[in-house]
Amino acid sequence: MRRCPTASTVDGPQREDQPPAPARTVAPARYAGRVVDVTGERVPARKVFGLAVPALGVLAAEPLYVLVDTAVVGHLGALPLAGLALGGVVLSQISTQLTFLSYGTTSRTARLHGAGRREEAVSEGVQATWLALAVGLVLVVAGQLLAHPIARALSGSDEIAGAAVSWLRIALFGAPLILVTMAGNGWMRGVQDAVRPLRYVLLGNGISAVLCPVLVYAAGWGLAGSAVANVVAQVISAGLFLRALVAEKAPLRPRLSVMRAQLTLGRDLVLRSLAFQACFISAAAVAARTSTAAVGAHQIVLQLWTFLSLVLDSVAIAAQSLIGAALGAESRSRAQGVAGQITAYGLIFGCALCALFAALSQVLPHAFTSDPAVLAEVPHAWWFFVVLQPIAGVVFALDGVLLGAGDAAFLRTATLASAAIGFLPLIWVSLALGWGLTGIWTGLSLFMVLRLAAVVFRWRSGHWAVTGAVRG
Structure with missing residues (x-):
């Protein structure tokens, strides 16, 4: 994808593959005694929406899958549905609290991509993926140990807690893969590749949506079938992101200094x-x-x-x-x-x-x-x-x-x-x-x-x- 043109040698060098910088109208604002240009250069609207529309698809894919999953489990009765609702709330906190793996990675990757240092940009994705796997494994172990007391505290009911734990202990095995997918979204957005993440997420969730009723009803696995289908979705999506990362041929060894910098940004988020x-x-x-x-x-x-x-x-x-x-x-x-x-x-x-x-x-x-x-x-x-x-x-x-x-x-x-x-x-x-x-x-x-x-x-x-x- 072609980068947006730079303005001049003051703001950055003009690359040969870029069109001349567009003229701009300056509308300065005065703050703290100095003038700040808040207008600057614009980019074509199609470039903005070429990134925004696929991102919307990725954001909407998970809620839509949850609706399908809820509809399937809902026909099993009130108790399995309550177990799914409670287990889903606990699992969703992982992605809610660890968004730095996508948002923070996008920020750091985009800067390197803008500087023309693609290999280093992709390397940010490599380190974010290592971080995702490490944090994800900790969550799996901790989740298995704490699933019941957390579910019991949230539900106040042994029956609902039992249903939630039966779903959660299976679904938690997808936690590292959820985080890998978040890291994958982050580095791909950073290099302005928004279409492939949409394909990867839709493919994983689409196959899982078809598999869910088969496992729940046809295979007779009940609520456990929903959890297995959830993990399958994460395996497919994360596998595609990992394949894309390896195909970039960036160095794959862990770099603790980069991961520490990512964690510093992550702490704030x-x-x-x-x-x-x-x-x-x-x-x-x-x-x-x-x-x-x-x-x-x-x-x-x-x-x-x-x-x-x-x-x-x-x-x-x-x-x-x-x-x-x-x-x-x-x-x-x-x-x-x-x-x-x-x-x-x-x-x-x-x-x-x-x-x-x-x-x-x-x-x-x-x-x-x-x-x-x-x-x-x-x-x-x-x-x-x-x-x-x-x-x-x-x-x-x-x-x-x-x-x-x-x-x-x-x-x-x-x-x-x-x-x-x-x-x-x-x-x-x-x-x-x-x-x-x-x-x-x-x-x-x-x-x-x-x-x-x-x-x-x-x-x-x-x-x-x-x-x-x-x-x-």
């Missing part, structure tokens, strides 16, 4: 992820203590929020790749231009989603429930969800920009501060004062507004745009 988990677990707990109808309505609106986050995150993933490559190529101007471009796309998409779900407010909730009490509670969260879409579009876009720049420490601090100042105090006050869903979603709104202020200020300051193949 894990802390940021924990802040999200604390917020959303608290929200669910407060909703559950409000009323049965409130928790049902919260679940409906939250799942829609999560789904739309995938759409907006796909643009952020494109930003990670493009920003990292621009900074690696020493083109601060292009990085600034792409950042502004991605932010504009995020705002446009957010506004479009806001208008769409405002129009669907009287129709869509009925697709999820016919319970009058739940439907009566939905508007208390719905309009917050609708109004937040443009804010979320900008926040997610700039998250991608800053992640692509390797500015994870700032994102960590901004997220932790927004959670501690905005979301968590307000959500527990809402429980004490009986504000219900209105209080919960007011807390989420404040959380998002504080994050918006933080990432916009950081973007406009230009401090994130540190050039070079490796962020110093």
Whole structure:
């Protein structure tokens, strides 16, 4: 894939295989007494969406597979379905907490790719894969030992815990492979190859979706058949990523210094992820203590929020790749231009989603429930969800920009501060004062507004745009 053109010898050398640098209009902003160019060079929209659309497919593949798995197991009865739900929540925490294997790897790989050092870029993928295997093996061992006490603590029921453990102890063998797939997505996005990861993930999940009912029903394995099908999906996808890595012919030996650097970036992303988990677990707990109808309505609106986050995150993933490559190529101007471009796309998409779900407010909730009490509670969260879409579009876009720049420490601090100042105090006050869903979603709104202020200020300051193949 052809790289975006650089501006000049100031921002980076002009390569022979690139077209002349496009003219740009400078719209400087003044911060802290200095002028920062926040316009810079743009890239063709097709380049952004050529990365974003396949990324959306990868992001959506797992939730779609979970829906199929749930539908298959659901016909076995309430207990197996409860076991699958609980086991799936535990397993999903692996990918939730270890996203640095994809996002962090994309950032580091993209810089090296932008600097024209492909072998070193792929080597980041090699080291991330070694790290994935090491962490994954630890999770397998720890998971086998802790599966029952964790399931028992979460469920409060020996029956449900037993079903969850029977599924989880099999599915955990796929943990190293889940992490390998995350690392594979990371380095491939970094070298701006977004199509092959989509094929690999769809192939694994597609075969598993066909295999799941065969093992559950025809083979008579029941809930265990679902877990085996899950592992098969991970084996196929991870195997394809490993084959692609070997085909690059980069050195395969482990390099502890690189892995340590990846873990440093990972630490910040894990802390940021924990802040999200604390917020959303608290929200669910407060909703559950409000009323049965409130928790049902919260679940409906939250799942829609999560789904739309995938759409907006796909643009952020494109930003990670493009920003990292621009900074690696020493083109601060292009990085600034792409950042502004991605932010504009995020705002446009957010506004479009806001208008769409405002129009669907009287129709869509009925697709999820016919319970009058739940439907009566939905508007208390719905309009917050609708109004937040443009804010979320900008926040997610700039998250991608800053992640692509390797500015994870700032994102960590901004997220932790927004959670501690905005979301968590307000959500527990809402429980004490009986504000219900209105209080919960007011807390989420404040959380998002504080994050918006933080990432916009950081973007406009230009401090994130540190050039070079490796962020110093």
